Amino acid sequence: MSPLLEAEQAVLGAVLLDPSQLQQLGWLAPEHFGRPVHRALFAAMRKLHADRHPALAVETSVPLSWVTDTVVEAGRHVRGLTASHAHSLISACPRPGHAPVYGRMVLEGAIHRSITEHAIRLHQAARADALQGDVEGSLRCADVLRDVLTDLARRWGTEPRPVAPDTPPAPSPTAAPAPGWATGAEEEQVLLGVLAERPRSMDEVVGWLRPDDFVDPARGEVYRCLGALHHRGEPADRITLLWEAQRRGLLADGTLSRDQIAALCDGVGPGSAEWLGEQVMRSSVTRTAAASARAIRALAEDEALAPGRLINYALHALGPLDEVRTRWQAANGHPPPTPPAPLPNGPPSAQVHAALARSAPRPISPPSAPSGSIPSSAAVRPPSRGHG
Incomplete structure (x- = not known):
């Protein structure tokens, strides 16, 4: 059994023993649990707590109805749930008073899992867009991923800001795509020929097209040479x-050959540099989105990476896509998005509350009860509360 699964069981067992623990777990949501049955149980506990279940008013011992009503409520959403499963969760909780720490472990696992899932969706959208000649699906998934990262940062109690990792987890966004991806190589070749044949056409693309947008580094270098001539x-x-x-030095190191350059400059037909440049940019957007998704997924699959760093590293991995996206919008005549205003007084109070709730010291509970009995929950308030 993984430590994350044990943490899920422990936090559920703690709340079954003492429903008042939910007051310290306001930053934890049902979707943060990995197993459907655990999500249903935690959602049921929150619902009963919001409905002011009679167990909340008991000071001496928690009635057994708290457990049975929780199982009944959760059983409306999952099948096969029995009271024995709830009691096994109680037995899996070493210290009910440690519920916030167990909850923090659950949230940490949820952060890794959620970022992984959204990175996979971004990669799938980028692949679909590449094959269909579109970018909207990739950009939409990137926006969703950014919102998810911001929400997770708020729940974790940290300030979301891009931070570069010490070691890059994946190839750069300009790496060649996998076989089967639509790359726009033909458009790149024709575009360079148009620019070489009609240099004035460079004015149509020089403001937003970059050498790194070309899938073939050699063609990107040709575009760089054309840009240098245009600039001078x-x-x-x-x-x-x-x-x-x-x-x-492109001829000496074998990046380009005389024949390649001659082929670009000879026999070029009519073509719009702006339209061809947009096709190159479209391909660049999807490739960059896929590379960002691979980098974020590699980060999220590193279980040793702390959630705060993971969130900020993932935001940094979206940076290249933001840069390409801005130029894509410029190519299509759309104004760049307005960046969010900086926070004047530090992080929001919700972030501070989440951080304090996860890290506030708790009194140490006494040793757990012997096997066969229900553990005590004296860590929250005396006297100990048990099911009666």
Whole structure:
């Protein structure tokens, strides 16, 4: 049994023993539990607590009806739940007073699991967009992932901010996609030919298209050479482009060849540089989204990574997609989004409350009762409360 599963059982057992523990677990939600039966039980406890179950008013011992009513309420959403399962959860709780710590473990596991799931969805959306020639699904999933990271940071009690990890967990966003992805290589080739044949067309794309947007690094270097000629106001043709490539060492190291440059400059038909550039940008958006998703998933699957760092590293991994997205919007005539205003007085009170609730010291409970009896919950308030 994994430590995370034991933590889920322990926090449920603690609340079954002492429903007042829910007051210290306001930052924990049913969806944070991995197993459906655990989600149903915690949701049932919260509902009974909100409905002011009679067990909440008892000061000496918790009536057995708290357990049975919880099982009945949860049984409306999952099948096969019995009272014996609830009592096994009670036995799995070493110290009821440690419920906030157990809950923190559950939340930590939920953060890793949720980020992994949303990273997978982002990768799937990027693959679908790449094959369909679209970007909206990728950008929409990226927005959802960012909202999830922000919500998880609030629940964990930390400030969401991009932080670069010490060691990159995945290849850079410009890495070549896996076989089967639509890459727009043909559009790249035609675009370079148009720019070499009609240098004035560079004005249509130079403001938002970058060499890293090309799937082939060699074609990206050709675009860089054309951009350098354009920036210096020098004419662009087969000879000047070949000379610029030589000056940059691209011929010497084998990145480019004379034949490649000659093929770009000869036999180019009509074409719109702006339209072709948008196709290259579209491919760049989906590739970058997929690379960001792979990086975030690799981070989330590292169980040793603390939740605060995981959230901030994941936000940093979305940075390249934000940069490409801004240029994509510029290419399509959309204004860039307004960044959120900085917080004037530090993190919101909800974040501070969540952090304090998870880390506040609790009195140490006495040793658990012998096997066959219900553990005491003296860690919350005297006298000890048990089911009667």
